[in-house]
Structures are given as structure tokens and as C-alpha cells.
Amino acid sequence: MRVLGIETSCDETGVAIYDSEGGLLGHAVFSQVDLHAEYGGVVPELASRDHVRKLLPLVRQVMAQTETTPADLDGIAYTAGPGLVGALMVGACAGRALAYAWKLPAIAVHHMEGHLLAPMLEEKPPAFPFVALLVSGGHTQLVDVRGLGDYALLGESLDDAAGEAFDKAAKMLDLDYPGGPRLAALAEKGDPQRFTFPRPMTDRPGLDFSFSGLKTYTLTTVREHALEDGLPDEQTCADIAAAFQEAVVDTLVIKCRRAIQASGHRTLVIAGGVSANKLLRERLEARLAEEGASVYYPRHEFCTDNGAMIAYAGYLRLQAGERTGLAVDVRPRWPM
Numbered sequence: 001m002r003v004l005g006i007e008t009s010c011d012e013t014g015v016a017i018y019d020s021e022g023g024l025l026g027h028a029v030f031s032q033v034d035l036h037a038e039y040g041g042v043v044p045e046l047a048s049r050d051h052v053r054k055l056l057p058l059v060r061q062v063m064a065q066t067e068t069t070p071a072d073l074d075g076i077a078y079t080a081g082p083g084l085v086g087a088l089m090v091g092a093c094a095g096r097a098l099a100y101a102w103k104l105p106a107i108a109v110h111h112m113e114g115h116l117l118a119p120m121l122e123e124k125p126p127a128f129p130f131v132a133l134l135v136s137g138g139h140t141q142l143v144d145v146r147g148l149g150d151y152a153l154l155g156e157s158l159d160d161a162a163g164e165a166f167d168k169a170a171k172m173l174d175l176d177y178p179g180g181p182r183l184a185a186l187a188e189k190g191d192p193q194r195f196t197f198p199r200p201m202t203d204r205p206g207l208d209f210s211f212s213g214l215k216t217y218t219l220t221t222v223r224e225h226a227l228e229d230g231l232p233d234e235q236t237c238a239d240i241a242a243a244f245q246e247a248v249v250d251t252l253v254i255k256c257r258r259a260i261q262a263s264g265h266r267t268l269v270i271a272g273g274v275s276a277n278k279l280l281r282e283r284l285e286a287r288l289a290e291e292g293a294s295v296y297y298p299r300h301e302f303c304t305d306n307g308a309m310i311a312y313a314g315y316l317r318l319q320a321g322e323r324t325g326l327a328v329d330v331r332p333r334w335p336m
């Protein structure tokens with residue numbers, strides 16, 4: 001079975017082809033980062049328009065690259081949510097229309113399910129059941145994954161997502177969008193011992209998160225040390241970045257450990273943009289090894305949004321006999 005996957009939920013246009021025999025045959029991502037950079041964040045209308053411009057050329061490119069003709073395909077998967085409604089509509093309409101024209105089944109994929117299954121594209125894939133930590137710009141969730149479509153939410157952020165917190169803290173330090181990876185790079189030059197930031201909601205039982213207090217704490221620290229231009233000196237900025245990253249990573253690690261202990265599973269999967277964070281990976285591996293558990297994550301380029309995870313999730317769902325009808329239905333909010 002060969003499936004074309006389309007992702008347009010936010011600011012990345014992603015296309016990929018997954019084949020049950022050959023694995024991931026090809027993929028391409030066009031990032032709109034430069035388009036949104038001058039606004040300091042994603043502008044939904046600009047995102048939709050750019051998906052319109054880039055999507056079909058990318059489909060053509062990936063089909064040509066993989067020598068795939070419409071007749072070689074067995075289905076088309078597209079992200080139907082959650083995400084920006086206009087952006088989602090572009091991929092969903094294109095995917096649904098191509099499937100109709102090429103007489104193929106279509107499947108609407110949940111973006112976070114795509115992230116969740118992305119580590120399965122790697123050479124040593126994790127096996128069900130596992131605990132998944134989904135950490136992106138819009139979500140921070142711990143999920144008990146018993147099998148395809150068999151998910152139980154263990155905990156989630158009550159306010160900001162971890163990636164959102166990274167982005168907002170980065171903005172306070174005057175780093176360009178997207179701030180997460182930039183803040184992580186700055187933190188490498190900082191002294192994580194100089195400031196101690198709070199570890200929100202770790203002093204009580206439970207698996208929920210809250211990052212908005214940490215954001216306020218960061219802002220207060222920046223203001224306390226600000227010079228005339230409104231920013232602390234370079235080293236202090238790096239020290240704040242390091243303290244912030246330590247606090248987020250530590251909080252995530254404490255909750256993952258708890259989730260592993262509570263579920264009895266021996267595998268943790270991390271996925272979503274923040275799973276690219278080096279410190280998070282290192283700490284999780286070290287701490288979960290103490291519990292006899294192992295950590296799986298996608299390759300770097302599949303941590304952030306991409307078409308490969310959508311093609312793969314769509315393939316699994318199509319193979320299970322699922323189909324999505326002709327109506328194009330996107331869901332900006334969609335519990336998993």
C-alpha cells in the first residue's frame with residue numbers, strides 16, 4: 001500500500017509518500033519561517049495563502065522524486081486538525097480533491113497522532129504500548145498509547161504549551177521567531193546554576209502541567225536585570241535562558257517518570273517540536289534508564305511538522321479499513 005501524506009496545519013507545508021513495502025519513499029517540507037519572522041509569529045492568513053502556493057508544486061516534486069504516478073497510489077492522507085482553520089482547509093481540500101480525481105480513498109489524520117507515531121518511522125521503532133509525551137507549540141500532553149487509536153490522556157498543560165513557553169521566553173530575551181531552538185542555543189552558553197526557576201506543579205501528585213507562572217518568573221527576572229536598552233547583559237540573558245530551559249526540562253522529566261511508573265509501560269516516546277531539544281532528550285534518557293525504561297524519538301527533521309508522519313498515520317488507518325467521506329471537514333480543536 002502506498003500513501004501520499006499532506007500536512008498544512010500551521011506554518012509548514014509537508015508532503016510525503018509512505019509505502020508498506022519500501023517504507024518512507026520520499027518527503028519534502030517547505031517552511032514558512034521567513035514569511036512570518038518579521039511579525040514575530042505565525043500570521044494565519046499569510047500561512048493559508050502560502051500553503052496554496054506551495055502545496056501542489058511539492059506534491060508534484062515528491063511524486064516525481066519517488067517515481068510515483070497516481071496509479072501507484074492506494075490512498076491520500078491529509079491533516080484535518082487541530083491547527084489553523086484556513087491552513088488546514090488548504091491541505092484538506094487539496095488532499096480530498098486529488099483523492100476524488102484519482103479515485104482513491106482519503107483519510108483525515110489527527111495532527112497529534114501524526115507526531116505520536118513519527119518515531120515509528122525510525123530504524124528501531126517503539127512497540128505498543130507506550131507512554132507518549134507530546135510537546136509542541138500548541139500542545140503538552142502525556143498520553144497512554146495502547147495501540148493505534150487507543151489513547152488515554154494522562155495529563156496536559158492547563159495553560160501554555162511547552163513550545164509556546166519557549167517561544168514567549170525567547171521573545172523576552174529579544175530572540176527572533178521561532179524562539180524555541182534559539183533559546184536552547186543561547187542556554188548552552190549560560191550558567192544553569194545562577195538562577196533557580198520554579199518547577200510548576202511538581203510538588204503535588206498528578207500529571208498536568210502549567211507553564212504560565214514560569215513565563216511570568218522569566219519576565220520578572222529579565223526586568224530585574226535589565227540595562228538601559230531594556231535587556232540584561234549578554235551573559236545574564238544566557239544564564240536566564242539556561243535556567244528557563246532547566247526548569248521546563250526538569251518539569252517534563254519529573255512528569256514523564258511519574259507517567260512511566262503509573263502506567264507500568266517500559267517505553268516512552270517523545271514527539272512534537274520540543275522533542276528536538278537536546279537537554280530534554282539527554283535528561284529523559286538518563287532518568288528513565290533508572291526506571292528500566294527506554295526513550296524513543298523521531299529524527300530531528302520529523303520532530304517538527306512534516307508530511308511523513310501524516311502519510312504514515314494515514315497508512316495505518318487506511319490499512320485498518322478506515323475511510324473519510326467526501327465532505328471536507330477540518331477541526332481547529334480536536335481532542336485525540
Ligand code: KG4
Pocket residue numbers: 010135136137138139162163164166167178179180181184272273274275276277278303304305
Ligand atoms: O510540532 P511543531 O513543529 O509545531 C506545532 O505543532 O506546534 O512545534 C513547534 C514548537 C515551537 O514552539 C518551537 O519553538 C519548539 O517547537 N521547538 C523547540 C526546539 N525546536 C523546536 N523548543 C525547544 N528546543 C528546541 N530545540
Ligand code: ZN
Pocket residue numbers: 111115136137272273304305
Ligand atoms: Zn506539530
